[in-house]
Amino acid sequence: MQAKDNEPLLAGLRVLDLSQGIAGPYCGAILQQQGAEVIKVEPPGGDWARNMGIERDGFSAVVLAYNAGKSGLCVDAGVDAGRAVLQRVAQQVDIVIQNFRPGVVDRLGIGYETLASLNERLVYVSISGFGPDGPFADMPATDNVLQAMSGMMHANRGATGVPQKVGLYLADIAAAVYASQLACAALYRRSITGRGRHIQLSLLEACAAIQSSNILDAVFSSGLSPARSATAPGGVFRVSDGFITLATLNNGMFTRLCNVIGATHLLQDERFGSNQSRLAHAELLNEQVAVQLRGECLAHWLPGLKAADILHAAVGNYQDLLANTQVSHAGIFGEVRNAGLAALPRARHPGCPRSAAAESAPRIGEHTAKVLAGFGFTAREVGELVASRVVRVSEHAGK
Known part of the structure; x- marks a missing residue:
């Protein structure tokens, strides 16, 4: 009984992570840390987050933090054969995650309607900046844009009164946490109905939700400047x-x-x-x-x-x-260990059991052949896809 109780909560779940950047990948990372098998899909040029901040040996801190433990699959979704590969894989997964601007995945043939017609049990998670429609739907959305627009920078203004960005990607992170919870809620509903669900949420919604009490406080103040703190001193x-x-x-x-x-x-x-x-x-x-x-x-x-x-x-x-002794005692950090890089600390998802095993983030296409084989592609099919450059296999594959 004890061994069963220790089994990861999402063991046996398969997730196809089509997303790039932070919000979508972190949603996938949360599911992965709870035991799901997550396949990270990248285009031939890789996830654009690989170039965020300091880049070392093809990795950035963002990629390491939000993609460790995933399998890497590189597919060119811009060609028909690439779309066919993703559609075939999507028929056999439980969750798909994407965070492109509205309409992009539909044009690529990997939108909800297309994939749900192939897999009625599919839970499809769409994360956008401002929602699927409306006057701002097509606007580019980054964390700093959402922090500014949502009042978060105003709430974080300094002693001089100048608004300041919260020093982390809070809009993306909040959206990812909400998205992972909604995905699990949809899985629960699927267990009753047998059918999947299209989950749609935006960074704008997430920023509003995490500031609920601040927003109410501003309304309670009746136009006055709300209290900067709930207590004093x-x-x-x-x-x-x-x-x-x-x-x-x-x-x-x-x-x-x-x-x-x-x-x-x-x-x-x-x-x-x-x-x-x-x-x-x-x-x-x-x-x-x-x-x-x-x-x-x-x-x-x-x-x-x-x-x-x-x-x-x-x-x-x-x-x-x-260095905090409570952090060490609680085993809050595990390790990300990629070839060519020193071991780096990575916070485990809260509530998940600690693990002594170090994880690594995939290189572009590092597990392409292995992933496709796991979804029923023959060695010959994989070879043809590689030869035609529909999929890419990393030179580090198998190392």
Whole structure:
């Protein structure tokens, strides 16, 4: 019974990942980390994300993070024979993922209507920037565009009031998480009806959804500037050797904070007697707390804040995260290990069991022959497809 309980949740599921970039590939990566077999399809020129940021030996950090553990299949979908290959594979998978602009996959003969007619159990996931139709449907959509349009940059404005991009691909990441959940929900519905479903979602929807409380707060404020924080004191404060973040949820926590930082005089000020009154005077209160904190170092403040059960953390970087003892204890990171590259940390999907086995991201067409054989293509058929350049086999295949 124990062995069965440890079986990956999506073991036996097959996914055809036609997507490029971040949102679609990360959706596929989430399913892969839960046990699905994911086939990463790339055109002969490769996923455009291979050239995002620093590129080493044909890989970027984005490709490594969101494609490790997948099998690589390279197909030229711009020719009839390439489309036929993808249609044949799609007949035997459970999920297809694509994140092209509306209409592109239909023109390529691999849209939902075409593939669903070949496989009625298919769950087809379409991720777009703004949705399948409407005045913005054909606009190019990138993470920074969606962060700006959705109010996310405004919510993240700095002390000077200048809007700032959140320092990660949050729009894409949010869309990927929602897409993977919807795909699994569609699989549940399929288990009842026997039929698949076309799942359609946009980065714009995802950005709105993750900001629901912020948007409601803006409406509650009746045109006034909404509170930058739900409690006060709170925020990021400078100490002598770095930064620390604090939050106080109630009067008890505020009292304990004042005791720890040596600011009991604040407890006598009626302006700070409740959360609502503290919020009304948040700027003044935060200035008072900042004065108390800046004269000492992290090592001075952290033990007392922990002992007093106050919400706090030192503001660290990614190296600090990787060295964190709780992170190590929980096995939050596995490894991506590609030939020619040093072993790199990759966060496992939350809730999935840790694994000691290192995974690698595929090169363009690295597993083409193996993948096609697994879908019933004969060696002769594969050879003909390779010879006619319909599919591509990496020079690293089999190594």
